[in-house]
Amino acid sequence: MATSRLEINFIRLLSRCESIALEKRGETEWRLEKYVGALEDMLVGLKRSSSKPAPEVLTDYSRKVDFLKGLLEAEKLSSPTEKAVANELLAPGRTPTIANEKTPVSKTVHVQRKARFTGEMKNELMGAGPSKAGSAERLDLRKRRGLLLDERQSVAELDAVLQQHHLLQEKLAEDMLNLARNLKNNSLAAQGIIRQDNQTLNHSVRQADANFEKLKTEADRLEQHAKKSVNWFLWLMLILVCFIFISTILFIRLFPRLR
Known part of the structure; x- marks a missing residue:
C-alpha cells in the first residue's frame, strides 16, 4: 500500500519528537508538548483516512504517541519516585520510526529516562547539599528517613504490581495453552468421528452396490x-x-x- 502524504508528515513529526525526547530537559520541553498534540490530531486523521496504514502499523503509531504523552506527564510529577513508577509503566514502540534506525528511539528514550529518574531517586535519598547543625540536622534526618520509608513502600508497591502483572500473564498463558490443548483434542476427536462416518458410508455404498448387482441378476x-x-x-x-x-x-x- 502506498504511503499517503499525511502518513509521511506524521512519521517526520514523530521522528522529530523522539529526537527531542532524547535531548536534555530545557527549552525543548514546551515544543515537545506542542508537537505531541499535533501528533494526536494527525493520528486521528490517519485512522479516518481512506488510505490508512495497516492495523498493526496504526497500533504501533498509537503506542509511540501514548509513550510520548506518558513522558510529558511523568516529567510534570514532583517526586522522582513517582516519575520512576510512571516511566516504568510506559510501553515504548516496538519498531523503528524511520528506516535508518537500528533500535527504536522510543526504547532508548525509555532506558535513558529510567536511568535519570533512578539517579534522581538516589540523590534525593542521599540528601544532596550541606545540612545544618542541631535540630535542623535532626529534622533533615527525619525527613530523609520518612522519605526513605516512602521510597521503599513505593518500590514495594511497584514490585507487587509488577508481580501481579507477571502472575496474570502466566495465568493467561496457561489458559491459552489449555485452550489450545482442548482445541487440539476436540479436533482429533472430530477427525476420528469423521473418519468413522466415512468408513460407515463407504461400507453402505459397497453394500448398496452389491444389492444392486443381486437385484439386477434376479431381474x-x-x-x-x-x-x-x-x-x-x-x-x-x-x-x-x-x-x-x-x-x-x-x-x-x-x-x-x-x-
Missing part, C-alpha cells in the same frame, strides 16, 4: 423365466388350435350325413 433371471413361460404358452395354444382343426376335419369326413 434378468425373472425376465428370462417370463420369456420362457410366454413361449411355452404360445406353443401350447398353437398345438391346441391345430388339434381342434384336425378334429373338425375328421368329424366332417366321418359323418357326411349331418351336412
